[in-house]
Amino acid sequence: xxxxxxxxxxxxxxxxxxxxxxxxxxxxxxxxxxxxxxxxxxxxxxxxxxxxxxxxxxxxxxxxxxxxxxxxxxxxxxxxxxxxxxxxxxxxxxxxxxxxxxxxxxxxxxxxxxxxxxxxxxxxxxxxxxxxxxxxxxxxxxxxxxxxxxxxxxxxxxxxxxxxxxxxxxxxxxxxxxxxxxxxxxxxxxxxxxxxxxxxxxxxxxxxxxxxxxxxxxxxxxxxxxxxxxxxxxxxxxxxxxxxxxxxxxxxxxxxxxxxxxxxxxxxxxxxxxxxxxxxxxxxxxxxxxxxxxxxxxxxxxxxxxxxxxxxxxxxxxxxxxxxxxxxxxxxxxxxxxxxxxxxxxxxxxxxxxxxxxxxxxxxxxxxxxxxxxxxxxxxxxxxxxxxxxxxxxxxxxxxxxxxxxxxx
Amino acid sequence: xxxxxxxxxxxxxxxxxxxxxxxxxxxxxxxxxxxxxxxxxxxxxxxxxxxxxxxxxxxxxxxxxxxxxxxxxxxxxxxxxxxxxxxxxxxxxxxxxxxxxxxxxxxxxxxxxxxxxxxxxxxxxxxxxxxxxxxxxxxxxxxxxxxxxxxxxxxxxxxxxxxxxxxxxxxxx
Numbered sequence: 001x002x003x004x005x006x007x008x009x010x011x012x013x014x015x016x017x018x019x020x021x022x023x024x025x026x027x028x029x030x031x032x033x034x035x036x037x038x039x040x041x042x043x044x045x046x047x048x049x050x051x052x053x054x055x056x057x058x059x060x061x062x063x064x065x066x067x068x069x070x071x072x073x074x075x076x077x078x079x080x081x082x083x084x085x086x087x088x089x090x091x092x093x094x095x096x097x098x099x100x101x102x103x104x105x106x107x108x109x110x111x112x113x114x115x116x117x118x119x120x121x122x123x124x125x126x127x128x129x130x131x132x133x134x135x136x137x138x139x140x141x142x143x144x145x146x147x148x149x150x151x152x153x154x155x156x157x158x159x160x161x162x163x164x165x166x167x168x169x170x171x172x173x174x175x176x177x178x179x180x181x182x183x184x185x186x187x188x189x190x191x192x193x194x195x196x197x198x199x200x201x202x203x204x205x206x207x208x209x210x211x212x213x214x215x216x217x218x219x220x221x222x223x224x225x226x227x228x229x230x231x232x233x234x235x236x237x238x239x240x241x242x243x244x245x246x247x248x249x250x251x252x253x254x255x256x257x258x259x260x261x262x263x264x265x266x267x268x269x270x271x272x273x274x275x276x277x278x279x280x281x282x283x284x285x286x287x288x289x290x291x292x293x294x295x296x297x298x299x300x301x302x303x304x305x306x307x308x309x310x311x312x313x314x315x316x317x318x319x320x321x322x323x324x325x326x327x328x329x330x331x332x333x334x335x336x337x338x339x340x341x342x343x344x345x346x347x348x349x350x351x352x353x354x355x356x357x358x359x360x361x362x363x364x365x366x367x368x369x370x371x372x373x374x375x376x377x378x379x380x381x382x383x384x385x386x387x388x389x390x391x392x393x394x395x396x397x398x399x400x401x402x403x404x405x406x407x408x409x
Numbered sequence: 410x411x412x413x414x415x416x417x418x419x420x421x422x423x424x425x426x427x428x429x430x431x432x433x434x435x436x437x438x439x440x441x442x443x444x445x446x447x448x449x450x451x452x453x454x455x456x457x458x459x460x461x462x463x464x465x466x467x468x469x470x471x472x473x474x475x476x477x478x479x480x481x482x483x484x485x486x487x488x489x490x491x492x493x494x495x496x497x498x499x500x501x502x503x504x505x506x507x508x509x510x511x512x513x514x515x516x517x518x519x520x521x522x523x524x525x526x527x528x529x530x531x532x533x534x535x536x537x538x539x540x541x542x543x544x545x546x547x548x549x550x551x552x553x554x555x556x557x558x559x560x561x562x563x564x565x566x567x568x569x570x571x572x573x574x575x576x577x578x579x580x581x582x
Contacts, residue, residue: 018485034440037437037465037467038464039465040464040465040466041462041465041466042464044437050478077578111563117563117578118576122576124572124575124576125575125576126439126570126571126572126575127460128438128460128465129438129439129460129461129467129468130440130466131460133460133462137529137558138529138530140570141529141560240540242456370530373530385530385560385561386528387561387562387563388560388562388563388568389562389563389564390562390563391565
């Protein structure tokens with residue numbers, strides 16, 4: 001994984017004999033920080049598309065087995081327009097498959113003096129020359145630690161899913177300099193000259209000003225993989241068999257959409273999947289959640305308070321590629337959770353199939369909620385706007401799943 | 410209506426009178442444009458930045474001033490856009506120099522030509538709430554009114570939505 005200067009993406013490639021060569025070629029040709037500042041928006045966007053197509057080409061030429069592109073912190077500076085995201089996806093949907101649902105840097109809002117006292121996720125930016133002018137100011141801040149594109153029910157992510165096309169969310173520590181780290185980069189470091197920093201050295205102090213957590217310490221991306229191989233994990237990511245959580249809010253989750261009544265353990269459509277049934281067929285969501293039973297890295301066992309089911313109509317391709325809302329997605333059901341240990345099994349009747357639709361699931365510790373930005377009829381108890389300098393990430397935990405589609409045969 | 414007018418702007422066109430002009434020096438960041446504006450002598454009554462996309466994405470400027478201004482021909486379109494801009498981000502405005510330190514919403518409204526203070530996602534701010542200005546206040550024109558958007562901050566206070574030092578792209582790699 002690595003970043004290209006002007007905008008951060010993480011690209012995942014499977015280790016192989018050509019990986020380094022492909023990586024070098026990619027970085028040299030498509031690093032955004034090397035583009036002239038006098039480039040037009042169209043020129044910059046074309047470069048990103050070319051980069052995605054390049055990766056797809058390397059896979060087709062069998063130089064590498066696979067490549068995946070996820071956009072990091074997409075709303076942070078407003079520079080990833082809706083049409084640009086759609087164009088990445090359409091350039092090669094086997095490569096460009098999603099973005100971070102929540103940014104890393106989740107320690108950045110820990111209050112002073114224990115922490116940096118900044119903005120959770122480092123989301124403290126404002127519109128700039130490179131920003132898409134259509135984005136509202138709300139998009140530049142985190143909501144329950146999540147990016148506005150994902151946190152807003154009926155928002156940008158939902159507007160992509162409503163097109164009936166795949167687009168997944170992950171989370172990522174974006175770990176560079178870690179909260180409470182007792183080391184610092186080695187003296188005399190010169191990243192530009194050496195391509196790396198010198199080995200860390202003990203400082204004798206603790207770094208309370210750093211905004212990152214160690215990978216896996218706070219944010220987790222859980223992938224349904226058939227084995228622990230790199231390829232299997234990448235296949236699971238590409239298939240969208242992914243859910244994410246903060247603070248180890250839950251221990252495990254198994255979400256499947258089923259033809260109603262078919263509860264066989266070997267059937268059911270998992271996250272990222274598509275269930276095709278004849279119109280009029282009754283389907284249901286069956287959700288098994290193992291509640292957390294061991295402390296997280298902050299030292300407490302999180303308590304799941306509520307699970308929301310979100311459903312949206314698949315309306316097909318948008319006419320305005322800069323659309324970032326969709327009118328038919330909303331929270332259709334909230335389960336208040338009273339059980340505190342063991343497994344909970346929830347089911348929700350999705351009715352007889354008429355129009356194609358998708359669903360996704362969200363859960364929370366319930367500590368910080370407010371009506372969503374599309375109004376309480378869409379999302380009565382959504383995530384709350386994070387408070388600058390007072391955003392203890394451990395006190396505001398959420399999980400999100402990727403979607404499942406139900407389409408008429 | 411396509412131009413921005415603060416309350417005291419005279420409509421005369423005689424030479425030497427203050428008028429709204431647009432210009433562009435091709436600044437790539439708001440900070441560069443702010444720096445240029447704040448170095449102007451005499452200080453203009455009103456100076457705004459405008460995010461433009463022609464001929465490439467950059468920051469153009471509009472001023473209420475009697476001074477002459479010039480823009481390179483290749484940036485003329487940006488200057489025109491700035492002159493007609495309705496959503497300028499105000500860097501200098503009446504009372505801007507008095508908005509320092511911690512002030513209540515009510516004090517901000519009294520001391521300056523800011524017509525409204527809002528809390529992001531919540532609407533109009535309670536006049537008694539304290540805003541830690543950080544000596545950096547950049548309200549924006551909306552429908553002819555100067556609006557300052559704030560966000561909640563620690564201790565039940567507010568801070569302006571825009572901060573002086575936002576985290577740069579790909580910080581500290």
